[in-house]
Amino acid sequence: MRKYRKFIDSLRIHVRGGSGGMGYPKFGGVGGKGGDVYVEAIAEQTLSKTLRAEPEKRWLGGVGGNSRKVRILGEPGEDKIVPVPLGTAIMLDKFRTLGETNKIGDKILVAKGGAGGSPANQFNGQHGQALNLTLELKLIADIGLVGFPNAGKSTLLKAISRAKPKIASYPFTTIRPNIGIVEYPDKRQISIADLPGLVEGSWANMGMGHKFLRHVERTNLLLYIVDINGFKMGPQYPHRTPIENVILLNKELELYKDDLLDKPCVLLVNKMDDDKTEEKLKRFLQEYSDLAELCQEFPEEMQPKRLVKFDDIIPCSAKFNMDSVEYIKKRLRKLLDIYDDEINCRLTTTSAVKAEVDNKLREKSKQFV
Ligand SMILES: Nc1nc2c(ncn2[C@@H]2O[C@H](COP(=O)(O)OP(=O)(O)O)[C@@H](O)[C@H]2O)c(=O)[nH]1
Ligand SMILES: [Mg+2]
Structure with a gap:
């Protein structure tokens, strides 16, 4: 056995x-x-x-x-x-x-x-x-993938990295966080964690969402992923458009820990496989530009207090368009490098400030000698 x-x-x-x-x-x-x-x-x-x-x-x-x-x-x-x-x-x-x-x-x-x-x-x-x-x-990964079931997280992880995550067309297939390693020609490696189990209503402790959201805390960049066709959590749930999906993800993360919204983040709009989806994308981007307004139409408890600001929105097809996957791979690297520089920059600034304070203190203590 x-x-x-x-x-x-x-x-x-x-x-x-x-x-x-x-x-x-x-x-x-x-x-x-x-x-x-x-x-x-x-x-x-x-x-x-x-x-x-x-x-x-x-x-x-x-x-x-x-x-x-x-x-x-x-x-x-x-x-x-x-x-x-x-x-x-x-x-x-x-x-x-x-x-x-x-x-x-x-x-x-x-x-x-x-x-x-x-x-x-x-x-x-x-x-x-x-x-x-x-x-x-708490997993440590460079990037955390967040999306509701079926958005294509596992498919993307598999396409982009060396991990072999389990894929199926029903929710809760992935029972443990899965980490994929993306390797670049210069040998730099980036780890991406698939954080499964996030469902509509995770904040109310439904599903296993919160158990996994904890792992998001330690990533440097969040990769949100939505299905261009929208999604439906279950028979008792309404169908959600992709823009509603974004709002709900925003809300779930905010309710868990609202400083997650300050993390650098990118949105992937997945399953862009045919002409129909082009039209849907147009509508989505249109709606995205009026996101704040659109939120007003949501029941109050679903309205985010603060809106997440994506550094980039990338349409893709994790399953059928490997060029889009390659593009994501390049783009993520670029963004992480920029964030690294920013972090280094911040560290230098802090030490410069510290040196200045130290100097002032030294001046002060001289007055007492
Ligand atoms: N048409 C299409 N289907 C996809 C794409 N990406 C994933 N899928 C399908 O969507 C379903 C859910 O994918 P999966 O990666 O398991 O989603 P997860 O729950 O977010 O991990 C599977 O049947 C995938 O084959 C895509 O880009 N286009
Ligand atoms: Mg999965």
């Missing part, structure tokens, strides 16, 4: 630092310190592996050794390492983060071991820190 391993992108664990060892009052002996618990990013790690390594989900630091006649300073307890994948956020609760692993080898202290017994604590070893944490995997 084939073993089916579920993809885990969040894991609740208990961590506790080791207790300190007992001191030895008679000789003034100090107990060993309890071991600390760390979370560390390990290459090729997954949260499923983390779970398998410790199915009880309890990660405990080693207990410090007691002070003895033969060893007056008790040995320290062993540190415990919780191995996690790259891009894991360590959450105390929904809003408080202890840290995030951004590169392999990043090590974050999550529970301190207790002090060893000494005169300061009547020679009683102290308990280690104990707490419950949630490990949340």
Whole structure:
């Protein structure tokens, strides 16, 4: 029987630092310190592996050794390492983060071991820190693909990259985020994450949308994708035109986290395969130019408070027109390079500002000498 391993992108664990060892009052002996618990990013790690390594989900630091006649300073307890994948956020609760692993080898202290017994604590070893944490995997990709089911996300990812995502003509085919790598002639690689499961009403926690939207947070560019023919979420939903689709995506992202709307973004209008679609595109672009006005016609709860501003709108056919796919590939590279420059520019500015402040402080301190 084939073993089916579920993809885990969040894991609740208990961590506790080791207790300190007992001191030895008679000789003034100090107990060993309890071991600390760390979370560390390990290459090729997954949260499923983390779970398998410790199915009880309890990660405990080693207990410090007691002070003895033969060893007056008790040995320290062993540190415990919780191995996690790259891009894991360590959450105390929904809003408080202890840290995030951004590169392999990043090590974050999550529970301190207790002090060893000494005169300061009547020679009683102290308990280690104990707490419950949630490990949340946030993918790191250059680009995140966002679109409702059937827009053509998987098809595009497959056409543009070396990934082989599963494709089918019904919603929820992709149960895990899929990452494709796009390689350019100069060997530069760009990663694109297909973030499936976004549905109309994700913000109300329908479908798996929000589970996946979390991954969007760590991308540098969002690639929105809509079907030029519009879409229909299900029998009980109205048919949505492509422009309505854009408004709804805008709203879903805004409701999840509205600063997602500030990310650089590009809109792909997919399935441009025949003459009929040319007409539809014309109408779409027309409507897009009056987007703010069009929004007014939506029921209030569906109206975005702020409209997303696309850096580019690209008509394409991910399935049948490889020239359009090539164009997207080139265009994305270009945009990412521009954003990289902008980011570098911003960093230089900040350090220039910092140097200026430092200089002023130095001037000030001279006045006091
Ligand atoms: N005509 C046409 N169909 C497409 C195009 N791109 C994708 N499809 C079809 O649309 C359906 C959904 O595509 P898929 O990539 O699975 O969408 P996803 O749910 O967004 O990942 C599949 O039947 C695809 O073959 C396109 O450019 N033109
Ligand atoms: Mg898909």
